[in-house]
Amino acid sequence: MSDVAVVLVEPQGPLNIGSVCRAMANFGFSDLRLVNPQTDHLCEDARQMAVKAGGLLELAQIYPTLAAALSDRQYALGTTRRFGRYRDDFLAPHEAAQCLGELGQISTALVFGREDCGLLTEELDLCQRFITIPTSDDFPSMNLAQAVSLCLYELAKVGAITASVSSVELADNADVENMFAHMRTSLTNIEYLVESNPDHILRTYRRIFGRAGLSPRDVKVLRGLWRRIGWLYNQLEEKGTENR
């Protein structure tokens, strides 16, 4: 199985963090990353729930933002129940596991949001694909550690079966985000993206590129287009000035 980090964004409950460690140990995972935790993850409650996996609490890395936690990852899967327009991009846990199995050796993150309100839209923007656990419409909200446990169980199931060859060599998240920043500037200048809300249409591109998976070369080719558009825009600005 590929190298998988479990990322908890602003976890609030020490019992949950401890339970997550135990579930990680159950299924053979060890890279825990906490983004701006709202509680002391080394407290007694967390250790008690971790049982024999307390070592993972000690090893957990703390990050100020999700972007920082994902900077060395090639692929991030964000868990959410917020469907909206992008319903098609949602994977059930076993589908996500298959998808990772097919991608082969890549560095991956499974991202879980706050106990009460999950991941924010701008955090989901940093993920290539979304996982949603099919729960009852009447009681959709799962316990955080149980959700982690389910996803890792599915990954471990696929990991035991596949050792597939990688198809796409994926670019690092930081490079992809730089490409998106360039894209946003370039396409806002030419008023294709609306200045007041550039991310609305940009999000459609995030979904397309997320499904595709971008290689380092893809990122380079795309930046070439944003650069060309930027050059065009500058030309037009200059001509406009000349004519005044």
Next chain:
Amino acid sequence: MSDVAVVLVEPQGPLNIGSVCRAMANFGFSDLRLVNPQTDHLCEDARQMAVKAGGLLELAQIYPTLAAALSDRQYALGTTRRFGRYRDDFLAPHEAAQCLGELGQISTALVFGREDCGLLTEELDLCQRFITIPTSDDFPSMNLAQAVSLCLYELAKVGAITASVSSVELADNADVENMFAHMRTSLTNIEYLVESNPDHILRTYRRIFGRAGLSPRDVKVLRGLWRRIGWLYNQLEEKGTENR
């Protein structure tokens, strides 16, 4: 799905009982049976972990023995890690779910043992089949509520094959090709694509969009960008003419 009861034998932790209720509600189960519970299942800790599924705690039936709890069941699956002689009878959770799916409409019990020592041999004797969750040999012991959650998740998955997560609704090939033709013209005009061989770079985009799969909406959004670039190009052409 058949009529499934969740049976906890001598559960010790109120947090676990509450968490089990929440997991049951998440996956649409409601029949909780407690055999000789070692704690007050209606206490504050249990209610807190049950969150909105506290109603299931109130409805839980108490039994003195496992035999009593199973008396109205046609089929019982006992969870255990104790293999011994009967290794062949062990089902992974997804196999157990398939098995129940094939059996059709029968009254079933999923039986979970004590947090510290599981089910006794004489309790396993009351079960038709055994479930074991494939965990790491180094950290085999799972949290009780997480184990329940995993098993119910697999049962719900089999129960709801029809409601599976949809894949992307794809645009017609002709629309995608028209989009590519538009893209070729627009990006050749601005000299991002080389006129002598526009398809070289365009092919990179074909690969990206091919992997992603484009929905009708995606095609529309992309055409909006090529149109905007076309407009920009015309503006520049006009300004150029004015300046001559």
